[in-house]
Amino acid sequence: MSALAFRSGTLAAASDRRVRGVAVVYGQPSRELFEYGQRFTEVIERGSLHDAGDVLALYSHDSARVLGRTSSGTLELDDRADGLHFELSLPNTADGRDVHELVTRQDINGCSFGFRVEQDDWNKTAKPPQRTVTRGELFEISLVSMPAYPQTAVQARTAMLEPAAMQRLRLRAAQRRARQLALLRFGG
Numbered sequence: 298m299s300a301l302a303f304r305s306g307t308l309a310a311a312s313d314r315r316v317r318g319v320a321v322v323y324g325q326p327s328r329e330l331f332e333y334g335q336r337f338t339e340v341i342e343r344g345s346l347h348d349a350g351d352v353l354a355l356y357s358h359d360s361a362r363v364l365g366r367t368s369s370g371t372l373e374l375d376d377r378a379d380g381l382h383f384e385l386s387l388p389n390t391a392d393g394r395d396v397h398e399l400v401t402r403q404d405i406n407g408c409s410f411g412f413r414v415e416q417d418d419w420n421k422t423a424k425p426p427q428r429t430v431t432r433g434e435l436f437e438i439s440l441v442s443m444p445a446y447p448q449t450a451v452q453a454r455t456a457m458l459e460p461a462a463m464q465r466l467r468l469r470a471a472q473r474r475a476r477q478l479a480l481l482r483f484g485g
Contacts, residue, residue, distance in 0.1 A: 407444025
């Protein structure tokens with residue numbers, strides 16, 4: 298049986314307690330991961346993920362903190378060329394209100410996803426080795442503060458932003474994540 302894996306993407310908040318974004322980014326390498334006793338990067342191939350029938354939206358991969366699900370209609374998934382987009386209607390609960398506020402403030406700056414790898418290809422000559430997921434079962438997306446895919450960005454969308462403003466937000470978010478990763482990597 299395959300182990301479960303968790304990865305990241307992007308999200309944004311709207312003023313009506315809805316968040317939307319990209320849960321899975323296709324064709325982009327993750328930051329360096331460490332699983333099964335080895336370091337590697339990962340790429341999710343477009344079209345490789347299928348859902349488990351009822352995909353959950355969680356807060357930080359915590360199954361006790363359900364924010365929505367596809368079977369209830371509170372989580373909608375949309376597979377596009379660049380990745381798996383989602384829209385989530387947050388519940389009127391403490392977690393739902395807190396998550397909306399944290400996304401709006403950009404304290405939660407990403408989205409992750411939980412899946413089971415069914416097929417993958419490895420490039421062991423790459424440094425570090427790179428795994429390409431060619432088939433996997435998606436069972437959850439999670440709103441997180443430190444996503445595995447640092448090239449993604451989060452915006453709080455209470456109003457539409459101009460492209461230049463969006464670019465500045467993405468740059469600041471990428472710089473923050475780079476600093477966070479450097480602190481984790483070098484302990485400093």
